[in-house]
Amino acid sequence: xxxxxxxxxxxxxxxxxxxxxxxxxxxxxxxxxxxxxxxxxxxxxxxxxxxxxxxxxxxxxxxxxxxxxxxxxxxxxxxxxxxxxxxxxxxxxxxxxxxxxxxxxxxxxxxxxxxxxxxxxxxxxxxxxxxxxxxxxxxxxxxxxxxxxxxxxxxxxxxxxxxxxxxxxxxxxxxxxxxxxxxxxxxxxxxxxxxxxxxxxxxxxxxxxxxxxxxxxxxxxxxxxxxxxxxxxxxxxxxxxxxxxxxxxxxxxxxxxxxxxxxxxxxxxxxxxxxxxxxxxxxxxxxxxxxxxxxxxxxxxxxxxxxxxxxxxxxxxxxxxxxxxxxxxxxxxxxxxxxxxxxxxxxxxxxxxxxxxxxxxxxxxxxxxxxxxxxxxxxxxxxxxxxxxxxx
Amino acid sequence: xxxxxxxxxxxxxxxxxxxxxxxxxxxxxxxxxxxxxxxxxxxxxxxxxxxxxxxxxxxxxxxxxxxxxxxxxxxxxxxxxxxxxxxxxxxxxxx
Numbered sequence: 001x002x003x004x005x006x007x008x009x010x011x012x013x014x015x016x017x018x019x020x021x022x023x024x025x026x027x028x029x030x031x032x033x034x035x036x037x038x039x040x041x042x043x044x045x046x047x048x049x050x051x052x053x054x055x056x057x058x059x060x061x062x063x064x065x066x067x068x069x070x071x072x073x074x075x076x077x078x079x080x081x082x083x084x085x086x087x088x089x090x091x092x093x094x095x096x097x098x099x100x101x102x103x104x105x106x107x108x109x110x111x112x113x114x115x116x117x118x119x120x121x122x123x124x125x126x127x128x129x130x131x132x133x134x135x136x137x138x139x140x141x142x143x144x145x146x147x148x149x150x151x152x153x154x155x156x157x158x159x160x161x162x163x164x165x166x167x168x169x170x171x172x173x174x175x176x177x178x179x180x181x182x183x184x185x186x187x188x189x190x191x192x193x194x195x196x197x198x199x200x201x202x203x204x205x206x207x208x209x210x211x212x213x214x215x216x217x218x219x220x221x222x223x224x225x226x227x228x229x230x231x232x233x234x235x236x237x238x239x240x241x242x243x244x245x246x247x248x249x250x251x252x253x254x255x256x257x258x259x260x261x262x263x264x265x266x267x268x269x270x271x272x273x274x275x276x277x278x279x280x281x282x283x284x285x286x287x288x289x290x291x292x293x294x295x296x297x298x299x300x301x302x303x304x305x306x307x308x309x310x311x312x313x314x315x316x317x318x319x320x321x322x323x324x325x326x327x328x329x330x331x332x333x334x335x336x337x338x339x340x341x342x343x344x345x346x347x348x349x350x351x352x353x354x355x356x357x358x359x360x361x362x363x364x365x366x367x368x369x370x371x372x373x374x375x376x377x378x379x380x381x382x383x384x385x386x387x388x389x390x391x392x
Numbered sequence: 393x394x395x396x397x398x399x400x401x402x403x404x405x406x407x408x409x410x411x412x413x414x415x416x417x418x419x420x421x422x423x424x425x426x427x428x429x430x431x432x433x434x435x436x437x438x439x440x441x442x443x444x445x446x447x448x449x450x451x452x453x454x455x456x457x458x459x460x461x462x463x464x465x466x467x468x469x470x471x472x473x474x475x476x477x478x479x480x481x482x483x484x485x486x487x
Contacts, residue, residue: 037426063426081425104430122431152432169432198432198461214461246456246463249422250432311419312468336418354418 145171155200244269
């Protein structure tokens with residue numbers, strides 16, 4: 001892909017690290033973005049050179065922002081808290097398209113064929129779907145549950161077959177929106193799944209959708225290969241009736257899915273991860289951790305998972321061995337560790353340390369720190385390898 | 393570095409404004425939005441908070457709202473600090 005002159009001019013001022021000669025065609029496999037949550041900007045980064053190659057500004061309120069990628073890995077779709085949906089061209093280092101699609105959003109997903117971008121909204125609730133090329137609106141799915149309430153939506157992911165799954169926080173339901181027949185979706189609703197679903201995710205094979213409950217001790221499981229779809233409870237009463245600790249940050253379900261034979265699920269209000277067998281969905285163990293887990297992200301090979309925590313333990317990282325279910329390494333990475341992203345095959349991991357204004361890069365075998373990059377209040381880190389993964 | 397489980401005060405005993413303002417934006421902001429205009433939790437704007445008086449606000453902050461994700465902050469904040477936060481939010485004067 002040749003770069004346009006305008007794009008080149010932009011790069012010339014924005015670059016802080018040398019790139020290949022300007023007229024060289026480039027791939028995006030080593031690229032990614034780092035969200036700068038307070039500045040409303042994203043850094044474009046290069047994982048091979050461990051370098052920042054550009055900064056794109058003007059993306060609005062990026063607290064709790066996340067991103068997905070076009071199938072060719074050229075564009076990042078960034079979902080802002082303020083309802084902003086921004087398509088960022090990683091090669092040009094510039095905004096390609098931007099729209100304010102709602103008042104308050106929480107995340108998004110891209111369809112398996114790369115044509116639809118869906119955004120999950122808190123205000124006005126529901127899910128809106130856009131043309132991935134133009135960001136023109138295609139569908140507006142209000143989320144009114146059987147209880148008559150308009151609901152915030154959470155846990156939005158793509159599923160194979162041009163489908164999306166998400167949960168209704170205020171209505172205790174899971175909906176599957178099927179766009180295989182065109183731009184008017186067919187919706188399947190699973191009701192009464194349990195109180196206050198707060199996040200969800202799908203296994204990397206696209207088969208199992210899991211949703212965490214906040215209002216009850218439990219997780220909801222849907223086997224997407226079995227018709228009719230059914231919401232089944234797993235890990236019922238995992239808190240064993242003990243009182244929960246206050247939860248200072250909601251745990252995330254992103255990243256846990258593919259850790260060897262088990263999935264590691266953050267327990268709400270507890271200093272532990274629950275290990276669940278990937279076939280039976282039964283609990284097979286607990287891992288005591290440094291604090292209340294926020295993310296438990298599996299290294300791409302699944303051997304280790306890296307875990308960060310809610311305040312006041314948000315300076316720590318625990319590394320868990322998924323075969324022995326034990327913490328093999330535990331360290332203070334710095335003030336307010338918000339996110340961790342592995343390089344595509346997992347030899348290194350990038351860690352955002354918000355209050356140090358730094359991204360730190362670690363070797364995942366020796367745990368040695370390999371590099372530090374400056375970033376303003378960094379939060380989410382997203383690499384283009386996600387373009388090829390279901391549910392990311 | 394942000395140490396949350398130790399209350400920190402300026403030399404004259406008033407709450408540490410910089411630390412608390414950062415805590416409200418970053419940690420309350422995790423659920424209420426960095427700009428406090430709402431997220432999973434409701435907006436913490438002057439308009440929206442008019443329905444609560446100061447003591448009710450302090451109570452919500454320290455004890456949380458049972459049955460919802462709003463946690464009680466008593467383990468991490470003193471009454472003085474909660475009162476400082478309640479006042480700043482109600483007046484819209486968070487530094």
